[in-house]
Amino acid sequence: MTTSEPYERAFDEDIQRGTTEPCPECGGPVRTNSAETVCADCGLIIDEQSIDRGPEWHRDDADTAKRTGAPLTPARHDRGLSTVIGSGQDARGTALSSEKRRRLARMRREQSRGRWRSTKERNLGHGLTEIRRIASALGLADSVRDQACQLFRTAQNERLLKGRSIEAMAAASVFGACRCNGESWLIDDVAPMAQVGQNRVENAYTVLNEELGLPTPPVSLDQFVPRLASDLGCTDVVRRRAEELVVQAVDAGITTGVHPSGFAAACLYMAACVHDAPLTQADAAAAAGVTVETIRSHRDRLLSIVE
Amino acid sequence: MTDPKETINIENVVASTGIGQELDLQSVAMDLEGADYDPEQFPGLVYRTQDPKSAALIFRSGKIVCTGAKSTDDVHESLRIVFDKLRELSIKVEDDPEIVVQNIVTSADLGRQLNLNAIAIGLGLENIEYEPEQFPGLVYRLDDPEVVALLFGSGKLVITGGKEPKDAEHAVDKITSRLEELGLLD
Numbered sequence: 001m002t003t004s005e006p007y008e009r010a011f012d013e014d015i016q017r018g019t020t021e022p023c024p025e026c027g028g029p030v031r032t033n034s035a036e037t038v039c040a041d042c043g044l045i046i047d048e049q050s051i052d053r054g055p056e057w058h059r060d061d062a063d064t065a066k067r068t069g070a071p072l073t074p075a076r077h078d079r080g081l082s083t084v085i086g087s088g089q090d091a092r093g094t095a096l097s098s099e100k101r102r103r104l105a106r107m108r109r110e111q112s113r114g115r116w117r118s119t120k121e122r123n124l125g126h127g128l129t130e131i132r133r134i135a136s137a138l139g140l141a142d143s144v145r146d147q148a149c150q151l152f153r154t155a156q157n158e159r160l161l162k163g164r165s166i167e168a169m170a171a172a173s174v175f176g177a178c179r180c181n182g183e184s185w186l187i188d189d190v191a192p193m194a195q196v197g198q199n200r201v202e203n204a205y206t207v208l209n210e211e212l213g214l215p216t217p218p219v220s221l222d223q224f225v226p227r228l229a230s231d232l233g234c235t236d237v238v239r240r241r242a243e244e245l246v247v248q249a250v251d252a253g254i255t256t257g258v259h260p261s262g263f264a265a266a267c268l269y270m271a272a273c274v275h276d277a278p279l280t281q282a283d284a285a286a287a288a289g290v291t292v293e294t295i296r297s298h299r300d301r302l303l304s305i306v307e
Numbered sequence: 308m309t310d311p312k313e314t315i316n317i318e319n320v321v322a323s324t325g326i327g328q329e330l331d332l333q334s335v336a337m338d339l340e341g342a343d344y345d346p347e348q349f350p351g352l353v354y355r356t357q358d359p360k361s362a363a364l365i366f367r368s369g370k371i372v373c374t375g376a377k378s379t380d381d382v383h384e385s386l387r388i389v390f391d392k393l394r395e396l397s398i399k400v401e402d403d404p405e406i407v408v409q410n411i412v413t414s415a416d417l418g419r420q421l422n423l424n425a426i427a428i429g430l431g432l433e434n435i436e437y438e439p440e441q442f443p444g445l446v447y448r449l450d451d452p453e454v455v456a457l458l459f460g461s462g463k464l465v466i467t468g469g470k471e472p473k474d475a476e477h478a479v480d481k482i483t484s485r486l487e488e489l490g491l492l493d
Contacts, residue, residue: 186440202441210448213433218424219440256423256460257443 074149075132075142077125085111120156123166127152130170134193138185140178148177151208160211164204167195172204179216184223186261188289221255222246224264224288231287232279234268241271245302252305258298262290266298270306311417311479317472318465319412322382325370326393326400332367338396354389361385372409379408379472410468413475417462417483422491426458429489452477 023030028041036048072079085108089095096104116122128149135145152173155161161169171194178185187205191198208214225246229239245267249255255263265288272279285292332352336344343353351364351372359381364372371389376382383406390400423445427437436446444457444465452474457465464482466475486492 187438188440206436209436209438215432216437217432218427218437253420253422256421257439257445259440261440 074146074153075128077121077128083111083115123161124153124156127156127161127166127170127173130167130195131174134171134174134190137193138174138178138190140174140183144177144181144183145174147180148174151176151212151214154212155208158211160207164207165196165200168200168204169208170194171196171201172208175201175205176208176214176216179219180214182217182220184219184227184260186289188261219260221250221258221260221263224261225267228261228264228268228284228287232268232283234272234279235275235277238268238271238275238277238279241274242267245270245306248305249302254301254305259288259290259294261288262294263298264288265290266295266302269295270299270302309418311415311483312476314416314418315413315475315479316415317377317411317413317475319374319410320376320379320382320408321372321374321410322376322379322386322406322408323370323372324386324404324406325368326390326398326404328369328399330365330367330369330398332365335365335393335396335398339392354392356385356388359385363389365389373406379411382406382408408470411470411472411475413466413469413472415464415466415475415479417464417486417492419462419492421458421460421462421486423458423460425491426486426489429491430485447482449478449481454478456482458482 021030022028023039023042023044023046025044026039026042028039030046031038031040032047037046038044039046070080072081076082085104087101087104087108116125131148131152132145135148140148152170155169155173171190175185175187175190178190187198187202191201194201209216222243225239225242228234229242234242242264246255246264249263249267262285265284269279269281269284271277272284281292281295285295288295332344332346336342336352339352339354341355343355349364351366354363354365355361356363359376361373361376361381363385364374366372371386373382373386373389376385386406390404393400423437423439427435427445430447434448444459447456447458449456452469454466454468454474456478457467459465464479466478469475469478483492
């Protein structure tokens with residue numbers, strides 16, 4: 001096993017790249033370094049001499065290929081190949097003559113007019129900007145953001161934007177991408193970031209889900225406990241007890257059709273009661289965005305399985 | 308275990324028809340006893356029949372929508388009453404205007420608790436919508452018959468979008484056989 005990085009500079013970005021699959025032999029965690037993929041528990045080498053599987057973007061004519069520039073991204077309407085005309089100074093930093101500055105200003109004006117080849121492209125640009133804004137506000141991974149952008153493009157090609165606002169569809173695309181990746185975001189979290197009302201976002205998401213048949217897995221409840229616990233400042237003991245309660249409840253089959261964060265809040269409330277932690281129903285309900293009655297009814301269901 | 312098909316119950320039938328001439332709803336509302344007409348709330352005139360219980364929505368264009376009836380016979384019966392009332396106001400209505408059933412809403416009960424998470428995966432994530440955050444039921448769109456079924460954790464289900472009463476029976480048959488195939492009905 002190599003201890004030093006042979007390509008320390010060139011393959012820098014590969015070091016962190018890991019697989020999320022557990023070890024096929026013992027189910028332990030798997031670590032990937034630049035040389036091999038190995039199980040941290042049993043030491044099984046799963047993959048070695050890993051190759052850079054990044055895109056090779058001039059595959060058809062390898063001789064004349066120029067390996068320059070950033071890879072294409074779906075997150076921009078022109079896939080990242082934008083033209084920006086500078087101003088004021090040239091590449092060496094010397095100031096330009098007034099004549100040249102005026103010419104550049106005229107070129108910039110023409111470029112800003114000629115940037116969009118069609119209304120469709122302008123709408124796409126607007127929608128993708130909106131998606132990038134929401135995704136960064138939520139702190140989403142770039143892969144999820146790119147999926148959201150791709151979803152928006154698909155929606156536009158399927159003409160789902162007609163009669164709906166770009167902003168609503170952008171927010172819905174972000175939420176859809178989160179749902180498809182099993183991320184624990186609720187529409188209550190995503191919609192406030194949008195520039196339109198929540199019901200418009202909900203409608204747009206319904207349309208996306210219905211027309212494109214999004215493969216959205218059911219929301220898993222256990223993701224919501226840690227988040228709510230930190231929002232409510234619960235102790236670790238309470239959080240762990242709540243997580244146990246969620247597992248028990250899912251096994252008992254009483255979680256069908258429940259509001260995910262509402263149920264998680266009820267579990268936290270129950271756990272807090274057991275450990276005499278100061279958590280009121282009202283606080284739990286407010287953090288989860290549900291009513292106090294929801295917490296109480298879930299508490300009653302939980303009580304029936306715990307005893 | 309009772310057959311889920313025996314629990315099928317028609318909850319609502321919506322039908323549309325027309326009398327082929329435009330109406331001055333303001334004057335119809337004044338002459339027709341028991342009619343509700345508030346153009347600020349709703350552009351149509353609402354006329355409720357008591358036996359059979361239903362509501363007829365009469366629009367300015369002369370089109371009429373009948374909703375709230377419990378069977379297709381009731382729809383025909385209550386629309387006949389509406390036509391008679393209009394004839395009493397000396398509005399010309401042809402003898403037998405065509406009545407088209409647009410939607411039938413039925414409920415049924417599978418008789419046992421459902422695990423909607425498992426059903427969502429079993430039926431295929433692309434074919435269903437299950438957003439417990441917004442609605443506790445699972446939405447399942449069938450292609451044949453072309454109806455939408457809402458499945459609830461209690462085992463009850465609602466079938467909408469059917470044009471004929473037997474659409475609901477076919478849908479219940481399909482859903483039960485599909486769930487039995489998946490081993491999710493026990």
